[in-house]
Amino acid sequence: MINHIPHRTAKNDTLTSLLRSDFPDLGEIEVSRLETAPVRAGEADGLTAYLNQAARWPRLSAEEELALGHRIKAGKLADGTLTPAGQSALDELVQRNLRLCYHAAKEINVSREEMLELVAAGNVALMEAARAFNADLGYRFSTYAYWGIRSAVFRHLNFLRRTVRLPRNLHEQMAKLRKAEAALLQKTGREATEDELSAVLDWSPEKIVELRCYHQHGQSLDAPVGEDSDTTFGETLADPEAATPAAYAEAADRLAALAEVMAQLTPRELEVIRLRAGLDGEELTLDAIGQRQGVSRERIRQIEAEARRKMRLIIRR
Numbered sequence: 657m658i659n660h661i662p663h664r665t666a667k668n669d670t671l672t673s674l675l676r677s678d679f680p681d682l683g684e685i686e687v688s689r690l691e692t693a694p695v696r697a698g699e700a701d702g703l704t705a706y707l708n709q710a711a712r713w714p715r716l717s718a719e720e721e722l723a724l725g726h727r728i729k730a731g732k733l734a735d736g737t738l739t740p741a742g743q744s745a746l747d748e749l750v751q752r753n754l755r756l757c758y759h760a761a762k763e764i765n766v767s768r769e770e771m772l773e774l775v776a777a778g779n780v781a782l783m784e785a786a787r788a789f790n791a792d793l794g795y796r797f798s799t800y801a802y803w804g805i806r807s808a809v810f811r812h813l814n815f816l817r818r819t820v821r822l823p824r825n826l827h828e829q830m831a832k833l834r835k836a837e838a839a840l841l842q843k844t845g846r847e848a849t850e851d852e853l854s855a856v857l858d859w860s861p862e863k864i865v866e867l868r869c870y871h872q873h874g875q876s877l878d879a880p881v882g883e884d885s886d887t888t889f890g891e892t893l894a895d896p897e898a899a900t901p902a903a904y905a906e907a908a909d910r911l912a913a914l915a916e917v918m919a920q921l922t923p924r925e926l927e928v929i930r931l932r933a934g935l936d937g938e939e940l941t942l943d944a945i946g947q948r949q950g951v952s953r954e955r956i957r958q959i960e961a962e963a964r965r966k967m968r969l970i971i972r973r
Contacts, residue, residue: 703772710754718796724749725791749786750779753798757782760806770816777812778805826870832857833867917970924949925963932960 716724724745731742738746757778761771785801814827822830836856840848850861857864877890899907918926931940931948942953942960949956 701768701772703768703775706754706772706775707758710758713752713754715755716749716752716797721749721797722791722794725789725797728786728789729791746783746786749789749797750783753782753786753801754779756798756802756805757809760802760809763806764809764813766813770813773816774809774812777808781805781808822870826867830867830870833864834871913971917967920970921963921966925959925966928956928959929963929967 727745728738728742728749731739731745733739757775760778761774764771764774766774781804782801785804786797789797789800791797811824811827814824815821833853836853837848840852840856850864853859853864854861875889877888877893879889881887881889881892918929921929927949928945930936931945932942933939940948942956946953946956
């Protein structure tokens with residue numbers, strides 16, 4: 657059976673014999689047997705409709721698959737499009753193999769809604785495989801297309817299950833890490849360390865730690881922290897000393913009003929106010945500002961007093 661053949665591990669001679677063999681008979685799909693929840697008449701969901709559609713098309717023999725593959729190849733134009741005859745053969749090849757998508761998706765224990773999405777992802781891979789099928793090699797289409805469909809299904813499952821999407825190569829590395837962890841756990845009876853995994857996988861311990869971090873999944877802020885608690889996870893993250901949004905808004909309004917007031921000062925008055933208030937860093941004394949501007953301490957005091965008087969008048973308006 658194809659399900660028991662390790663992915664990407666078969667030798668060339670084994671792979672050749674597999675490709676020339678028949679795909680396991682999936683049989684006529686009985687919707688009532690595949691349902692996980694009863695569906696009343698007239699209320700069939702999308703998955704049930706899909707299975708009913710797939711059941712209408714009988715399986716192809718090896719000769720029929722090759723014949724359709726030759727018709728698709730003969731109907732390909734230079735720009736990659738298909739003639740009506742080629743498109744008809746492509747449609748028939750896809751429709752006759754709709755079972756493959758469900759066969760790949762049913763390996764995963766998910767809800768019916770997610771199952772339908774996985775089947776849809778498999779359909780895309782099925783159509784791509786039908787376009788790329790080379791009947792001249794003499795292989796069964798079902799065997800050729802299955803691994804591409806299965807890969808697309810699992811890739812879409814990763815897309816559904818993670819809030820933060822990860823590239824495909826990371827998912828493959830995480831799968832290798834999980835497999836190595838399971839093997840070492842069975843061998844030693846304990847959780848494997850980073851150094852042990854590093855020796856098995858030939859990766860650095862830092863990479864092992866990074867991949868283990870990727871195993872973590874998102875947590876809903878509305879999730880309760882306990883079975884009998886009304887406190888949500890988001891409430892535990894609140895900082896009681898942090899300013900409220902209203903306080904931030906009020907501070908922003910004050911800064912905007914201050915900027916509007918200071919914009920009406922002369923450049924010299926503005927500089928004195930900024931230096932005295934420490935808006936540009938350290939607060940300076942009257943003597944220090946006077947030395948910077950080349951005037952006396954008293955003159956700086958007069959400029960500051962005049963600037964503050966102007967600002968109070970503007971604010972009172």
